[in-house]
Amino acid sequence: MRTPPADVLPESAAAVLAAAGVGAGSRVCCALSGGVDSVVLFELLRRLQPRFGFSLRAAHVDHGLSPNAAAWARACAERCLAAGVPLQVFRVEVERAHADGLEAAARAARHAALAQVDCDWLAFGHHQDDQAETLLFRLLRGTGVHGAAAMRAVEPGGAGRAGRLRPLLGLRRAQLLEWAGAHGLGWVEDESNAELRFTRNALRHRLLPVAEGLFPAAVPNLARAAAHFAEADALLGELAAIDAAACGAPVLCRADLLALTPARQANLLRWLLLGSGAPLPGAAPLGEALRQLRACEPAHPLRLPLGAWVCCAYRDRVWLEPAQPPAPQALHWQGEAAMHWGGDEVRLVASIGAGLGRGCLEDAGEVLLGPRREGLRMRLHPARPRRELRKLCQEAAIPAWLRDRLPVLWVDGEPAWVGGIGVAAEFACAPGAAGLVPEWRPGGVTPAPPP
Incomplete structure (x- = not known):
């Protein structure tokens, strides 16, 4: 039987929670900005809590970039108080001279704050329109397969890091607005979302409407493409795991690594970096590191930069490590x-x-x-x-x-x-x-x- 429209959002969110294995004993934290997306997510999690048995809390990050920031924090506090849900508020300093711009700086500060929450899962209100926007943004910056996979509905945590849930990722923003209106939910509006000087806003308000004018199903099609990229990324990960074992990981045998094709060499190093939680390097530094590994004699020690990490080689060994490891204390x-x-x-x-x-x-x-x-x-x-x-x-x-x-x-x-x-x-x-x-x-x- 076809699911009634009123149940589309709760059941879509419930399917993501079930896929992640959320249940009794799980600790879920809703990233609550006060905007419509996070408010809908908060309300859905609150309604699904009795069914799944998880404990629910919320976290709000005050970036201090808007004169309305204090009002948004108060609105989130009032909502949580009325629902009986604990709220943690983080006030952060945003690096305004960030090399990648104010958007990236605010995002980095927000994620650093949320990483401090003691929970099993961080839940975000990203939806299908956000997914399409993210894919376009990354493709236009020349991303690889992993980046083109964009956001996942379920990202398991590990090594002290909470997992990430996006229960609304399969839904359009229009569906969220309709559901919020039907249930009398109030929310705040971030005035910066209309500023076209921010790249993502320009994509949202300028590029995506043109794409939808040419291709009415542009947003779901882009989201489907991201899912295809995610599948390809998973297959590349399986290949990298095979190559890592063949090369004697954790310390790689240099001869075995160089016996792989250049594409598999690069794929293996990227996979190892991802597994360490390290940011992926650009194609140029990774290509140069592999070129030097192939060109230099094994007796020549190498320490090749890959952004925040380095690729090290000495004799018949190759390994990765942070460029600036913490200084040891006696x-x-x-x-x-x-x-x-x-x-x-x-x-x-x-x-x-x-x-x-x-x-x-x-x-x-x-x-x-x-x-x-x-x-x-x-x-x-x-x-x-x-x-x-x-x-x-x-x-x-x-x-x-x-x-x-x-x-x-x-x-x-x-x-x-x-x-x-x-x-x-x-x-x-x-x-x-x-x-x-x-x-x-x-x-x-x-x-x-x-x-």
Whole structure:
């Protein structure tokens, strides 16, 4: 039986919630601007809450860019109070000199604020017209397949990041307006939406009406095209996963990577960056990085810029890492099983007859996790002399730019262990004795630096 028009919006939103697996115990936060899109979303979530059993809250971001901003925040607060829904208000500073313009700066500030909400899902009021606009915007900027997939109705979270829901993505804005009017919903109007100096507004008010004049189904067709791009992007991701396994991920074998076609090389690196939450580089820096990987001898270390990240190569290894990783701070060991080292982690795993002698650490006056020191020398085997760190790093295939980041466990001023190098012979665990095996686990780096 055909769904009655009055039920189109609730059932469309319910289908997205069901596809995401939202249910009892799920924590959903509605991004509530006060505009009609977010108000309709808020009302739909409120009505669907008893059916799905999730907990609902809302978040409002005050950008401070409009003289009406305080009134919008009050309107959201009144709506949430009447509905008995908790509201969190964020007031942000927008970088007006942002390289990509005020729109991009406001969006970045908004998403940074919403990322602070403790929830499982962030729900946004994007609809089909927004999807068409996003696809056009990205195509005109020369986006690739991943960017042309535009927005997804369900984006699972991970690594401490909430998932994203867009329950209205299959609906036209006109349907939202009609539903809001039929249910007597009030909303605020952002006067900046009419300013044609903003690119997205110009697309919305100038380009899309012309496209719909030529092709009446332009908006749903563009949304359908985005879905096709999303399918192609998923297939490219599956291919990248196959190539990553064949290249020995997490640290890629350089020869295996270069045996792939150039297109698959680029696809693999983009996939690895996406998996780390890193922004995708432009075609030019990615192409130049791959060109240098192919042209340079393996003995020549490379650190190739890819925007906020870099592609590193040394000998037969290739990996990705942030261009500016967090600076590590020295820490005293108090018996912890894990310690932070900048953006990385050092774990001390209990063992028998392996790693560091546990008694050496527990009986020491000071155990410090810190950086290398000038003149550091250590002996990895009792029958061999101490050797300087530079030579040990060369043998372990650790390039020069990583050496300042190596974690060192100092025991009463002596180096007992160096990440990527090993345990000093003087502190090695005796056979059958209780030991601790140090493990350097780079965080947010995909693939990891050499072990």
